[in-house]
Amino acid sequence: xxxxxxxxxxxxxxxxxxxxxxxxxxxxxxxxxxxxxxxxxxxxxxxxxxxxxxxxxxxxxxxxxxxxxxxxxxxxxxxxxxxxxxxxxxxxxxxxxxxxxxxxxxxxxxxxxxxxxxxxxxxxxxxxxxxxxxxxxxxxxxxxxxxxxxxxxxxxxxxxxxxxxxxxxxxxxxxxxxxxxxxxxxxxxxxxxxxxxxxxxxxxxxxxxxxxxxxxxxxxxxxxxxxxxxxxxxxxxxxxxxxxxxxxxxxxxxxxxxxxxxxxxxxxxxxxxxxxxxxxxxxxxxxxxxxxxxxxxxxxxxxxxxxxxxxxxxxxxxxxxxxxxxxxxxxxxxxxxxxxxxxxxxxxxxxxxxxxxxxxxxxxxxxxxxxxxxxxxxxxxxxxxxxxxxxxxxxxxxxxxxxxxxxxxxxxxxxxxxxxxxxxxxxxxxxxxxxxxxxxxxxxxxxxxxxxxxxxxxxxxxx
Numbered sequence: 529x530x531x532x533x534x535x536x537x538x539x540x541x542x543x544x545x546x547x548x549x550x551x552x553x554x555x556x557x558x559x560x561x562x563x564x565x566x567x568x569x570x571x572x573x574x575x576x577x578x579x580x581x582x583x584x585x586x587x588x589x590x591x592x593x594x595x596x597x598x599x600x601x602x603x604x605x606x607x608x609x610x611x612x613x614x615x616x617x618x619x620x621x622x623x624x625x626x627x628x629x630x631x632x633x634x635x636x637x638x639x640x641x642x643x644x645x646x647x648x649x650x651x652x653x654x655x656x657x658x659x660x661x662x663x664x665x666x667x668x669x670x671x672x673x674x675x676x677x678x679x680x681x682x683x684x685x686x687x688x689x690x691x692x693x694x695x696x697x698x699x700x701x702x703x704x705x706x707x708x709x710x711x712x713x714x715x716x717x718x719x720x721x722x723x724x725x726x727x728x729x730x731x732x733x734x735x736x737x738x739x740x741x742x743x744x745x746x747x748x749x750x751x752x753x754x755x756x757x758x759x760x761x762x763x764x765x766x767x768x769x770x771x772x773x774x775x776x777x778x779x780x781x782x783x784x785x786x787x788x789x790x791x792x793x794x795x796x797x798x799x800x801x802x803x804x805x806x807x808x809x810x811x812x813x814x815x816x817x818x819x820x821x822x823x824x825x826x827x828x829x830x831x832x833x834x835x836x837x838x839x840x841x842x843x844x845x846x847x848x849x850x851x852x853x854x855x856x857x858x859x860x861x862x863x864x865x866x867x868x869x870x871x872x873x874x875x876x877x878x879x880x881x882x883x884x885x886x887x888x889x890x891x892x893x894x895x896x897x898x899x900x901x902x903x904x905x906x907x908x909x910x911x912x913x914x915x916x917x918x919x920x921x922x923x924x925x926x927x928x929x930x931x932x933x934x935x936x937x938x939x940x941x942x943x944x945x946x947x948x949x950x951x952x953x954x955x956x957x958x959x960x961x962x963x964x965x966x967x968x969x970x971x972x973x974x975x976x977x978x979x980x981x982x983x984x985x986x987x988x989x990x991x
Contacts, residue, residue: 545591545875547573547582556583566966567860567888574889580875589881591872592861594889596896596919598872602864602883604927610883613865622717622742623794624787627932637774639932642788645768646932651939653763654697655836658940661693662947663833670951670984678982682808682956683974687801691715693940694797698789699752700764710748714793716741749786765792796933799858800941802971806856806964807848807945808980810903812956817905820844825949834946839939842946847905849941853923855903859970860888862925887922888972896920952982 548556570592573581579595593599602610611631620629627638644650665688672678691711699710717738752766761767769785780788811817821844828841839846866881877883892900896917898907924931931937948954957979964972 543875545580545582545877546577547584548577550584556585567964567972570861570884570886571889574886579893580873582881589878590884591866591877591881592884592886593872594886594893595873596890596893596917599885599887599890599922600917600919600927601872602885603862603922603925603929606870607927607929609867609870610864611867612863613867615863615865615882623790624783626784626787626791628791628795635929638784638788639929641772641774641780642769643932644772645765646936648935650763650768651936652836654765654936655839655939655943657697657700657764658693658943659834659947661696662689662944665689665692666947666951669982673982673984676983678984680980680982681977682980683801683805683977685980686804686808687715687798689944690801690804690940691797693944694793694800697936697940698765698792699756700762700767701759710745713741713745713748714797717745717794745790746786749789750782753782753785753789765789792933795931796937798971800937800944802856802973803849803852803858803937803941804945805974807852808954808956809959809962809974809978810852810855811848812959814903817848818954818956821848821945822949825946829946829950834943834950836939836943838946839942842942843909844905845942845945846938847908849938849945850908850923851903851905854891854897854921855901856964856972857887857891857923859925860964860966860972861886861970890920890922893920948982951984953985955981955983 550556573583573592574594580591580593580598582589582591584590593602612629613631616629623629625634627635627642630638669678669680669685688711691714695711695714753770756762756764756766756770761771766785766789769780769788771779773779811821824842824844828838862885864883864885866877866879866883868879870877872883891897894900897920919926922930924934924937959974959978961976962978963975965975966972
C-alpha cells in the first residue's frame with residue numbers, strides 16, 4: 529500500500545478488509561485453486577470472513593462484496609470509481625467496443641442509442657419471431673421421437689433452441705434460408721469463449737480453431753449487416769441497430785454494429801440457454817412445481833400458439849424463472865477495476881484493486897432471504913420478497929448500467945417454456961448431484977450433462 533493511501537486510511541478511520549494472509553508473489557496460496565471452482569472458493573471465504581473480504585492472486589488484490597448495500601455502492605452510487613477496465617481485456621478481444629465494455633460518456637451514448645430496440649413495443653414485435661422459431665424446434669423434437677419419446681441432453685438442446693430463436697430475432701430476413709451454418713459458427717465461438725485457453729498469441733490448435741471461427745463469423749456478420757443496410761427495416765434487432773441514430777443524427781458504423789451484435793450473441797444467447805437448463809434441473813427435484821406450470825399453460829394458452837400478451841398472464845412460470853435466476857444467476861459474479869481509493873461499509877478499498885460483486889452469495893444472504901437455499905417459486909408471488917433491500921436480487925445487474933435486454937430475455941424464456949410444456953410431457957433425470965461450476969467464464973454451467981425425456985402430447989386444454 530502506498531504511504532499516501534495508508535495516511536488516508538488512518539485519517540478517515542477506515543478498517544482494513546478482512547481476509548487470509550497474503551504471501552509475497554503468490555498472494556493467497558489457497559486462491560491458486562480458485563479458477564477451478566470460483567463459486568465454491570468465494571462461498572468458503574464468505575462464510576469465514578463475512579460480507580466483504582480481500583484475497584490476493586499473483587500480486588493482484590481482489591475485494592469481494594456480498595452485502596446488497598456494497599453491491600449498490602459499486603454498481604450505482606460510486607459507479608464512476610468502479611469501471612470495466614483491465615478485467616475486461618479478454619472480453620474486448622472477442623466482442624470489441626460495445627455497450628458492455630465502453631465506459632464514461634461513450635458508454636452512456638451507446639446505451640441511449642440502443643435502448644429503443646429493447647423497449648416493450650420492440651420486444652412485442654420480436655415475440656412473433658421467437659414463437660415461430662420455438663414452434664419449428666418443437667416440431668423437429670416431436671419428429672425425433674422414437675416409441676413416442678425423445679431423449680435430449682438438457683444443456684445442449686436448450687443451447688440449440690435458444691440460439692435458433694436468437695439468430696432469427698437478431699437477423700430477421702437478412703438470414704435467408706437455413707441458419708445452421710451461422711448457428712454452428714456461433715456455437716464454436718461460444719464454446720471457445722467458455723474454455724480455458726492460453727493467450728491468443730500462443731499458436732495452440734485450440735487457439736487457431738477459435739480464431740478461425742471468429743474470423744469466419746466476422747465475415748458472415750459483415751455480409752448480413754451489408755444486406756440489411758441495402759434492404760431496409762424488417763423489425764429485427766439488426767435492422768433496429770442500423771436504424772438507430774445518436775443525438776447528432778449519426779448512425780452506428782459497421783464495426784460498432786458488429787461489436788453490438790457479437791455482444792448480444794455472447795451475453796444474451798447463453799444467459800437464456802443456461803436459465804432454461806438450470807430451471808429443469810431445479811424443477812425436476814420438486815414434486816408439485818412442474819404440474820402447476822403445465823396447468824397454468826393449459827389455462828392461459830390452451831390449444832393455440834402462445835403470444836406476447838400471454839407473458840403477463842403466465843405468472844407462475846415467471847415465478848419459477850425468477851426463483852431460478854435467484855439460485856442460478858446468469859452472471860454469478862461481476863468484476864470492476866477500482867479507479868481511486870474509496871470506502872465501502874467503512875472498509876478501505878485502494879486504487880488498482882479489483883472489486884467483485886458476488887451476486888451468487890447476495891442472492892443467498894440469510895439477512896434478506898427466508899430459507900435462502902430452498903427452491904421456492906412462491907416467494908415471488910405478490911410483493912417483492914426481499915426483506916430489506918431491492919439490491920439483494922439483481923440477476924440482470926441494476927442501476928444505470930443494468931442489462932437492457934432483461935425484458936427480451938424474460939419474454940423469450942417464458943414463451944419458449946410455455947411451448948415446451950404445451951407440446952410435451954417431461955421426465956427429468958435426477959439432478960441431485962448436478963452442481964454449478966464456474967471456471968474462467970462468466971457463467972455457471974452444470975457439472976455434468978443431464979437428460980430430459982420428452983413425450984409429445986396433444987395441445988393442452990384448460991385443466
